[in-house]
Amino acid sequence: MNKQAFTTYETAWCPGCGNFAIIETLTGVLNQMETPPHQVVLVGGIGQAAKTNQYITANGFSGLHGRALPAAVAIKIVNDDLTVIVNTGDGDSYGEGGNHFLHNIRRNVDITHFVHDNQIYGLTKGQPSPTSDPCDLAHKTSACNLGATFNPLLIAIAAGATFVARSFSGDKKHLAQIMEAAIRHPGYALVDILQPCVSFNKKNTFAYYKQRVKPLDDTYDATNKLAAIEKAMEFGDTIPIGILYQEQAPSYAAKRPELFDAVPIVNKQVNLGEVQTLINSYI
Ligand SMILES: Cc1ncc(C[n+]2csc(CCOP(=O)(O)OP(=O)(O)O)c2C)c(N)n1
Numbered sequence: 350m351n352k353q354a355f356t357t358y359e360t361a362w363c364p365g366c367g368n369f370a371i372i373e374t375l376t377g378v379l380n381q382m383e384t385p386p387h388q389v390v391l392v393g394g395i396g397q398a399a400k401t402n403q404y405i406t407a408n409g410f411s412g413l414h415g416r417a418l419p420a421a422v423a424i425k426i427v428n429d430d431l432t433v434i435v436n437t438g439d440g441d442s443y444g445e446g447g448n449h450f451l452h453n454i455r456r457n458v459d460i461t462h463f464v465h466d467n468q469i470y471g472l473t474k475g476q477p478s479p480t481s482d483p484c485d486l487a488h489k490t491s492a493c494n495l496g497a498t499f500n501p502l503l504i505a506i507a508a509g510a511t512f513v514a515r516s517f518s519g520d521k522k523h524l525a526q527i528m529e530a531a532i533r534h535p536g537y538a539l540v541d542i543l544q545p546c547v548s549f550n551k552k553n554t555f556a557y558y559k560q561r562v563k564p565l566d567d568t569y570d571a572t573n574k575l576a577a578i579e580k581a582m583e584f585g586d587t588i589p590i591g592i593l594y595q596e597q598a599p600s601y602a603a604k605r606p607e608l609f610d611a612v613p614i615v616n617k618q619v620n621l622g623e624v625q626t627l628i629n630s631y632i
């Protein structure tokens with residue numbers, strides 16, 4: 350396959366935005382994996398991150414705010430031949446989409462979820478998101494949480510996610526490795542990507558993350574759930590990046606083989622007579 354099959358269009362993101370490294374890395378990974386663009390569906394909700402699917406030469410679907418995951422799950426169930434990847438923001442994933450986040454994790458449908466986590470609502474110009482840091486009102490530089498800050502990795506592990514990782518848009522090599530592992534994972538895979546919003550988040554900047562991110566070392570055992578829970582609670586002067594937790598568990602497809610047999614639902618013959626009979630039964 351042509352290694353340049355996936356390319357990008359001009360974007361409306363601000364110069365210097367952390368989203369650029371994510372889109373470049375993702376197109377590079379997809380080209381490397383040699384999956385044809387017509388078999389890839391990129392899904393988003395609403396927000397700056399959610400526009401990613403509109404900027405890559407693959408199939409795209411933009412859902413309502415917070416509704417990227419149910420759309421992605423539906424696409425995968427209807428056509429299991431497709432590689433389905435969600436790119437969306439921290440607000441879209443964990444705030445407006447919080448309920449979908451919890452319950453789609455439990456289903457373990459084989460989709461990949463890249464959260465561009467800028468710890469802020471970027472598109473609407475800088476309100477706090479669930480992952481914004483707790484407020485230190487004496488030194489407030491950006492929107493912050495008066496309530497508790499949401500810890501997506503901890504919550505994902507607790508909810509039964511089978512692949513939970515963090516990466517940083519300021520380290521493209523690391524990001525590429527984690528993205529590929531997440532796409533290859535047979536089940537729901539979450540990657541929370543630290544993505545500086547240079548316009549509205551004046552605290553969690555590239556320099557801020559660069560000083561703090563620390564790749565997991567080679568001795569770290571990503572299959573140990575208790576260790577992963579403990580690691581997921583580290584977020585401060587040190588921010589661990591890498592695959593915090595991974596387990597091999599039956600995906601939704603393995604549990605519902607009648608939906609995922611040799612012929613995907615989208616290609617199954619529709620018997621209009623049976624459909625009419627069904628409709629008539631409700632009249
Ligand atoms: C139902 C609904 N509520 C609110 C909005 C306004 N809105 C649009 S984007 C957004 C926040 C997006 O934040 P995030 O998901 O973190 O994406 P970012 O722009 O930071 O990449 C909000 C609140 C909306 N479009 N629809």
Ligand code: SF4
Pocket residue numbers: 361362363365366367368397467471472545546547548549
């Ligand atoms: S507002 Fe922030 S997240 Fe949105 S494009 Fe600009 S820098 Fe990126």
Ligand SMILES: [Mg+2]
Pocket residue numbers: 438439440465466467468469470471478
């Ligand atoms: Mg955001």
